[in-house]
Every structure is written in C-alpha cells, then in structure tokens.
Amino acid sequence: MTVLAAPTASGARRRVLALAGAETRLLLRNRTAVVNSVLMPLLLVAAVRAIGLDTAGGNQLVVTGLGITLLFVTYYNLVTTYVARREDLVLQRMRTGELTGPEILLGTAVPTLLVTLAQVALVTAGVTVIGEWSAPVDVVLPLLALVLGAALMVVLAAASTAFTRTAESAQITTLPLVMGATVGSGLFTPLSVFPEALAGVLRFLPLTPVVELAQLGLTGRAWDGRAVDLAGAWSAAVLPLAVLAAWTIVGGLLAGRVFRWAPRR
Amino acid sequence: MHPTTAPAPPSPVPPTVPAVEVVDLRRRYGSFEAVRGISFEVHPGEVLAVLGVNGAGKTSALEVLEGLAAPSGGSVRVFGRDPQHERSAVRRHLGVLLQASGLPGDLTVAETVRPWGRTLTDPRPVGEALEMVDLAGRADVRVRSLSGGERRRLDLTLALLGRPAVLVLDEPTTGLDPESRRSVWTLVRGLVDDGAAVVLTTHHLEEAEQLADRIAIMRAGRIVLAGTREEIAATQPATITFTLTADAPALPSLPGVRAHTRRPDVELHTRALQPALTALLTWAAEHRVVLAGLQARSASLERAFLAVADAEPAAAEPAAADPAA
Numbered sequence: 001m002t003v004l005a006a007p008t009a010s011g012a013r014r015r016v017l018a019l020a021g022a023e024t025r026l027l028l029r030n031r032t033a034v035v036n037s038v039l040m041p042l043l044l045v046a047a048v049r050a051i052g053l054d055t056a057g058g059n060q061l062v063v064t065g066l067g068i069t070l071l072f073v074t075y076y077n078l079v080t081t082y083v084a085r086r087e088d089l090v091l092q093r094m095r096t097g098e099l100t101g102p103e104i105l106l107g108t109a110v111p112t113l114l115v116t117l118a119q120v121a122l123v124t125a126g127v128t129v130i131g132e133w134s135a136p137v138d139v140v141l142p143l144l145a146l147v148l149g150a151a152l153m154v155v156l157a158a159a160s161t162a163f164t165r166t167a168e169s170a171q172i173t174t175l176p177l178v179m180g181a182t183v184g185s186g187l188f189t190p191l192s193v194f195p196e197a198l199a200g201v202l203r204f205l206p207l208t209p210v211v212e213l214a215q216l217g218l219t220g221r222a223w224d225g226r227a228v229d230l231a232g233a234w235s236a237a238v239l240p241l242a243v244l245a246a247w248t249i250v251g252g253l254l255a256g257r258v259f260r261w262a263p264r265r
Numbered sequence: 266m267h268p269t270t271a272p273a274p275p276s277p278v279p280p281t282v283p284a285v286e287v288v289d290l291r292r293r294y295g296s297f298e299a300v301r302g303i304s305f306e307v308h309p310g311e312v313l314a315v316l317g318v319n320g321a322g323k324t325s326a327l328e329v330l331e332g333l334a335a336p337s338g339g340s341v342r343v344f345g346r347d348p349q350h351e352r353s354a355v356r357r358h359l360g361v362l363l364q365a366s367g368l369p370g371d372l373t374v375a376e377t378v379r380p381w382g383r384t385l386t387d388p389r390p391v392g393e394a395l396e397m398v399d400l401a402g403r404a405d406v407r408v409r410s411l412s413g414g415e416r417r418r419l420d421l422t423l424a425l426l427g428r429p430a431v432l433v434l435d436e437p438t439t440g441l442d443p444e445s446r447r448s449v450w451t452l453v454r455g456l457v458d459d460g461a462a463v464v465l466t467t468h469h470l471e472e473a474e475q476l477a478d479r480i481a482i483m484r485a486g487r488i489v490l491a492g493t494r495e496e497i498a499a500t501q502p503a504t505i506t507f508t509l510t511a512d513a514p515a516l517p518s519l520p521g522v523r524a525h526t527r528r529p530d531v532e533l534h535t536r537a538l539q540p541a542l543t544a545l546l547t548w549a550a551e552h553r554v555v556l557a558g559l560q561a562r563s564a565s566l567e568r569a570f571l572a573v574a575d576a577e578p579a580a581a582e583p584a585a586a587d588p589a590a
Contacts, residue, residue, distance in 0.1 A: 030371070
C-alpha cells in the first residue's frame with residue numbers, strides 16, 4: 001500500500017525549525033541564562049586584558065574561547081538539557097508526534113548552538129576591540145573546527161545521557177571529557193610541552209583536533225609549535241580532520257545505540 | 266467542547282483493513298513478561314476500552330502500538346503498517362495521549378500548541394484545537410500556571426492536533442473533574458462519529474460503559490475477558506434479593522438458581538434471570554409469601570470487572586459461588 005506518504009527533507013527542516021523556535025523562546029524567557037551567556041565571553045576577554053596577554057596574542061584567546069565554549073556551553077549544557085527533558089517526560093511526548101529522534105535532539109540543541117556561536121563571535125569581537133586581533137592564516141579551518149566541534153559535542157552529549165541519571169549528576173558525569181580536554185587538548189597547555197610520545201596520544205582525544213584546527217588557521221601554529229603558512233596549515237590539518245570526523249561518527253553511532261527517551265522505571 | 270472536522274482515515278484504505286490490528290503481542294522486561302500474547306482489532310469509528318488494574322500490562326501494550334517500544338513477540342499494525350519500523354508512515358495518522366508526559370512550564374498554552382502544529386503534516390488551527398478542549402480562554406497562560414485538569418486537556422489537544430485517524434488514549438480522564446470528564450467523552454464520541462478509531466485505557470468503569478463499543482479486561486499480561494459491555498456483564502450471574510419472614514415456608518429449589526440464605530435475607534444468583542424470577546414469583550403467589558424488598562438485576566460491568574480483573578490466576582473462572590443453603 002502506498003497510502004501513507006513518505007517523509008521529505010523539507011518536512012524535516014520544518015519540524016526542526018518549529019521545535020527550535022519553541023526551545024529558543026524558552027531560553028530567552030530565562031533571563032539569567034541569557035545574561036550569563038553574554039557575560040562569560042566578555043569577562044574572559046576583560047580578564048585576559050586586565051592580566052595582560054601572553055605572547056600568543058589575541059588570536060590564541062579566540063582558540064581558547066572556542067574550546068571553553070564547546071566544552072562548558074555546548075557539551076555540558078546539552079547533557080543537562082537532554083537529561084532534564086528526559087526525566088520530565090518531555091522527550092517521550094515529543095516522540096509521539098511526527099518528529100523523528102534525531103530531529104528532536106537537533107531541535108532541542110539549537111538554542112545551545114546559537115549561544116555557542118554568539119559566544120565565539122563575542123570573544124572574537126572583544127579581541128578585535130582591544131586591538132589584539134591579527135589576520136589569520138586561514139578562516140576555513142577555524143570554521144570547520146567550530147562546526148564539526150559543535151556536532152561532536154552534540155553527539156557526545158547525547159551519548160553521555162546514558163550514564164547521567166539526573167540533570168544535577170551531569171556535574172559529575174561530564175567530568176571525564178571536560179577534565180581530559182582541559183588538560184590534554186592543548187586548550188590551556190600547548191601539546192608541545194608534553195613528551196612527544198604522550199602528545200602523540202593526546203592528539204586523539206576528542207577535543208584536541210578542534211583546538212589544532214582552530215590554531216592552524218588562527219595563529220598559524222601546528223600542534224608541536226612550529227609556524228605554518230596556508231598550505232602547511234592544510235597539510236597539517238589532515239590528521240585532526242580525520243580524528244574529528246571519526247569521533248563524530250563513533251559518537252553518533254554510540255548515541256543512537258545508548259540514548260534513552262524515557263526515565264528508567 | 267466541540268468536535269469539529271473529520272479525522273478521515275486515509276481514503277484509499279479498503280474498509281476490510283482494520284485501523285489497529287494486534288496479534289499475539291508480547292512484551293518482556295528481562296525475565297518479567299508484562300504482556301503475554303494479546304490480540305485485538307479496532308476498526309474506524311470504533312472504541313476499544315482496555316481495562317485492568319495497575320500492572321496488568323495496559324501501558325506496556327499501548328507503547329508498542331504508539332511505536333515507542335518494540336514487541337518481544339507478535340505484531341502490531343496500524344492501517345497495515347508497523348508503528349516502529351514504518352514510523353514516519355504511521356505517525357501522521359496516530360494521535361497519542363500518554364499516561365504521563367511533560368511540557369515546558371515557561372511557555373504559554375498557545376506557544377506550546379502552535380509549534381507542535383508546525384511539526385505535523387495537517388494540523389488543525391490552534392484556535393480550533395483549543396476550542397475543542399475548552400482551553401481557548403487560557404491560550405496566553407503559562408503551562409506552569411495551569412491546573413492539573415487543564416494540563417491534561419492541553420495534552421489531549423496536542424494528541425488531537427494532527428487530525429489523527431487512530432487515537433491511543435492512556436487514561437485520558439485521570440485527574441479530571443467530573444464535568445471535564447464528561448466533556449472529554451463528548452469530544453471523543455464526536456471524533457469517533459467522524460470515523461476515528463480509538464483505543465483507550467481507563468480505571469473508570471463508567472468511562473468504558475459510556476464510550477466503548479468493546480471492552481477488553483487485562484490481567485497479568487493477558488486479555489481475560491473481551492466483548493461488548495453486555496457480553497461481559499453476561500458472564501456474571503444476575504442477582505435477586507429479598508427478605509423472608511420467619512414463618513415463611515422453605516424456598517423451593519428453583520432451576521438454575523444458587524441460593525445464599527442468611528435468614529431473613531435471601532440472595533439468589535442465576536444466569537437466567539427471567540425464568541428464575543417467574544418461578545420465584547409464582548411460588549410466592551401460590552404460598553402467599555411476601556418477598557420484602559425484592560430486587561432483581563442483571564450483572565453490572567463492575568461486577569464482571571471485579572470478578573476477573575483482580576482475581577488470582579487460579580481463581581480466574583468467574584462465579585464460584587457457595588453451595589446452595
């Protein structure tokens with residue numbers, strides 16, 4: 001029988017946008033969250049300005065800002081949001097309609113992704129305002145770092161809900177990724193200070209390729225500290241791009257297997 | 266509440282295809298089998314009420330029909346399609362009201378209904394949907410501020426928003442006041458008159474009596490009794506009660522009647538009420554006996570439900586009565 005029409009891609013876009021609109025409205029109703037989202041990146045820039053920049057300059061600050069935002073806003077927020085929505089039975093209700101599972105997860109993530117974008121833009125603008133911005137080697141690699149990094153955070157957040165019982169326990173369950181990335185992704189400590197064998201391993205952590213790609217484009221430096229030009233940046237980008245793509249695919253498959261829509265009874 | 270516009274079933278479907286077809290459905294959680302092989306069909310324009318005590322397996326069975334869970338055995342079809350594997354094809358014709366579900370508290374009623382409508386293929390207008398459940402006057406109220414009954418009616422309007430041809434309602438009126446309950450019944454009847462097929466669970470026997478064309482009583486994962494209200498009630502004996510004065514003669518043995526006498530009260534159980542009553546009245550007239558407080562009534566759905574729904578599996582057979590006195 002062909003009586004029941006097949007879904008279309010435009011239907012998927014319409015459904016995600018409908019959900020994203022409601023979720024964004026919900027975020028804007030939460031004044032505290034909105035103010036925090038705007039203040040955090042501005043405070044980051046102001047603090048660095050007050051303390052004085054190291055030799056890495058303003059572009060490195062944008063790299064750091066991008067990493068921090070992906071970890072603490074995109075990843076952490078989404079684990080909390082997905083778990084809270086699951087425990088409140090909101091996800092289960094949405095699954096009774098025409099939205100598919102991935103559409104529900106994406107639509108719910110949209111406000112968080114918008115905040116991520118806004119924060120990276122604010123840090124970049126702040127760095128420019130204090131006169132520390134310099135022309136990047138390449139803009140495509142940092143944009144890839146932002147887009148793929150955000151996608152990775154979404155799938156890792158969805159997968160992390162499997163071992164997160166409540167929104168509060170996300171403070172604990174997100175620690176492995178947050179701590180691992182804080183220490184070993186080159187976000188605060190350049191990988192070049194680690195022994196080479198260890199650094200070679202750290203390059204395979206999920207957030208490291210994001211930092212590498214952003215750094216290659218924005219500061220023209222490879223993971224081992226050597227300076228690169230445009231061609232050198234792209235040839236050095238092959239491995240991090242592959243690692244990032246692999247993590248995103250594995251994270252997506254894992255999320256598809258372990259994600260639960262309803263609280264455990 | 267004003268049921269409006271028909272939720273027409275997909276027109277090219279031949280009338281022989283049931284809206285819902287469940288065959289030997291099983292559902293297992295680890296070693297516990299919550300649903301143990303149930304079968305039923307629901308056709309367009311028909312209401313099936315599934316009754317049972319908590320834990321009988323009603324919600325577990327409905328979750329498969331809703332496409333939210335896979336069966337561990339058997340099959341479920343909605344217009345011939347699998348609700349889980351052909352989800353996108355089944356979805357737009359299915360309206361689901363979960364027993365419990367969540368809504369963000371910081372959105373208003375209209376802000377909740379409007380985007381939900383945009384996720385659907387053929388949504389009703391928001392105003393019309395709110396009219397149907399008497400929430401039009403509450404459109405700009407935050408969900409957080411609604412009463413429990415209003416929340417439930419908002420859930421219901423979301424379930425109805427896509428003009429579903431099949432409605433699955435898991436305890437639709439739990440938590441509603443009697444007046445709201447009656448208006449939900451009116452609403453559901455209107456949708457059914459327009460051709461919707463409805464499967465509902467309920468704890469309220471009155472709800473099943475009011476709405477259902479057929480009733481299935483579940484116990485411990487199985488359907489132990491199914492049929493129309495009259496058929497189900499008829500599985501239980503009718504009752505005749507009266508009191509006799511101390512000097513009255515002994516009751517004769519009446520055909521097909523079991524008597525439970527605790528003088529002066531007499532209670533007779535029979536599956537053939539009219540002949541039993543005729544014989545009784547004839548005897549009373551012949552012996553000039555007064556049957557004080559005489560009452561005769563057919564079994565109620567409630568009696569049938571109580572007899573089978575909560576019984577131990579060993580005592581499942583209805584109407585095990587004491588030996589005649």
